[in-house]
Amino acid sequence: MRRRDISRVLFASAAASIALTRRAEAEGKIAPRQRRTAAEAAAKVTPTDYSYPADPYIDPRRYGADPTGSTDSTSALQAAIDVAYRCKGAVWIGNGCSYLCGALSLTLTGDRRSDGIRIMGSSVNGSKLIQHGSPAAILTFRGSAPAHYPQESPIVLENFSIVCSGKTTDGIVLHGVAAWTVRKVYIAGSRRTIWLHFALTGVIDECWLTAGICGIYATGEGPMLGCNLVTLRNCIIDGHSSWGIDVAAGDRLKVEACDMEGNGTPGKTNTGALILRSSFGSATGYATADLDGVWFEANLGQTMTVESNRRLTLAIRNTNWYSDESGNSLLIAGASSVSIEDSNAPTALGDIWNITSGALFLKNVVIHTLIDGGVKLPTYSHVVTYMGEFGNGRSDSFVGTLTGIRGEAPTASVSIRQQGDEVELNFFSPVLGESDSLTCTITGLPPKYRPKKDTVGVAMIQDGGVNQVLPCLVSAATGTITLGYAHDFKPSGNKGIVGGQIRMRLL
Secondary structure (H helix, E strand, C coil): CCHHHHHHHHHHHHHHHHHHHHHHHHCCCCCCCCCCCHHHHHCCCCCCCCCCCCCCEECHHHHCCCCCCCCECHHHHHHHHHHHHHCCCEEEECCCEEEEECCEEEEECCCCCCCCEEEEECCCCCEEEEECCCCCEEEEEEECCCCCCCEEEEEEEEEEEEECCCCCCEEEEEECEEEEEEEEEEEECCCEEEEEECCEEEEEECCEEECCCEEEEEECCCCCCCCCCEEEECCEEECCCCEEEEECCCCEEEEECCEEECCCCCCCCCCEEEEECCCCCCCCCCEEEEEECCEEECCCCCCEEECCEEEEEEEEECCEEECCCCCCCEEECCEEEEEEEEEEECCCCCCEEEEEEEEEEEEEEEECEEEEEEEEEEEEEEEEECCEEECCCEEEEEEEEEECCECCCCEEEEEEEEECCEEEEEECCCECCECCCCCEEEECCCHHHCCCCCEEEEEEEEECCEEEEEEEEECCCCCCEEECCCCCCCCCHHHCECEEEEEEECC
């Protein structure tokens, strides 16, 4: 074959290839290199640099984002988010990209079956969004009707940083959405680091939230008042001047294996590491909070506060308080039930648990000072305080007065041991006096040990060396204990009662 014939063959082959390519493009079998994608067309976005991909990960540099952080990239980032949402795809914040940006937002309209978006980076140090200007928030995701019902549209945010300045801008705002995950995201210098506003069924995992005013801020609106089913795990939450975690809405919170350090402001007990507000659980009428493996260290103000909340069941396990501001480790102003197991707060003169609740269960805990006067039903096992170890319930005492005798009413110190709803009274010191009554009474029982209704207990009395076992009636109204109720009480003349024990149940 002659040289010119070879040239003709090659030219014909190339022409055929071009024709086939154009035909394939026309039929939609392959995409031309510089053609808008269907998602870009739907979002009314035109790329400026086709060398960056639109699939499978959408790179904001395709729309003119400046990875050096020299110029503002807000519009390019917003374009990438809009396109990714149209194609149910992912925005890629490339390694080495530091984008200046203002407010970025997305309103979701679909559901679990038809919707979703993902924003991801290479790592928290390699991919950054840096605040530019004074936006209200950097990233905001909002349901289509946030005040009525959350939008169940999966959102995943992972492996990048949000760097704010001035503590006037929120980092991430989730408003009226459900089925979301925030993973391995670093957020610093914000007003509210992550604001969950009627956002539920979500996970915050392996994040570092630091140096803001409030870390996790959970609020609600509308008839559902959500932030339900929120889980925080393996996070570092530190350096917030107000609260590390502030929960005012929802009905179920789990905080697992989180490190909470240096939150709060010195001397201000309305700040600290974690607060559960009295409105927690108000929508459903109940609330559960679960702390497991949490480490509190060097927090200021009141490290952990629970406002008075009769709906709340609180469980704390494997949790430590260490070197917090003196005297302010755990304050529970009111709860239905509190359980604390395998936990420690041993700092001398510093760690105080002051608990008011219907029921309190303590097992294998070390606490410098326990104040449990506001607990109705305490159940303790292996509890160690600065006063020593006690494992059989709460210890207390009162001065009892014996009536129903002739002469001056004698008194005696009566010790109290309470375990759950069982109360045991012991009066070992002699209560002397002459008596020939068929009944005698003991008054002075503190109100918190009085039953809800008049109840019958069992008294084991030693009267002049003679043991007697007889029922006793405990008044719910006055706490008066009547010995010999419904039985003949036969004291031995001038000896009176020289010692005894009374057992009763409060319920």
